[in-house]
Amino acid sequence: MEELVVWLLAAYGCSSLMVTLANRWISRMAERADQSCVHYRLLLGNSEQVVEYAVRRLQVRSYWSGTPIRISYVDYGSTDDTCGIMAVLKRAGHLCADDGEEAAAVPAVTIDLRRTGEWERAM
Structure with missing residues (x-):
């Protein structure tokens, strides 16, 4: 008992x-x-070496600051595996949709991953 x-x-x-x-x-x-969502727009062009690191770094920063984020991207004709990496990240739920002309009016923090070194300064 x-x-x-x-x-x-x-x-x-x-x-x-x-x-x-x-x-x-x-x-x-x-x-x-x-809370308002911070929108990040990634500009890609043969960026397979840095794109996953950049997305994960933005997510970690969002987690620790408690600020929700939205990540979208624009691909400028990548010939490497950038599109494949983005498809995997999109399926995993880390990205929104491809950024089109209709989303250009939405204010966003633009990170140009086509230029080496600029993404390190932006983050």
Whole structure:
């Protein structure tokens, strides 16, 4: 009988902890939804060496600052595996869609990965 009471108290404690954590997570997500999203536009052209690092670095910065981000890209005729890398990142949910002319009016931080060294200064 005593073991049953101990197990019931443990189950109650675990369930109340889970409810508290869920409420905190929901309130944090609601706060993030209210924040304005920072839009990054990556300009690509044979950038396979740096594109994944740049995307992951932006995501880490977003995570630590608590600021939601949106990452899109414009490819200027890459002949290397840049398009394949971007397709993998897009499938994994790290990117939005390809940036078209309709998104040009949206203010964004533009990072030109076609020029060596510029992306390091931008991040």
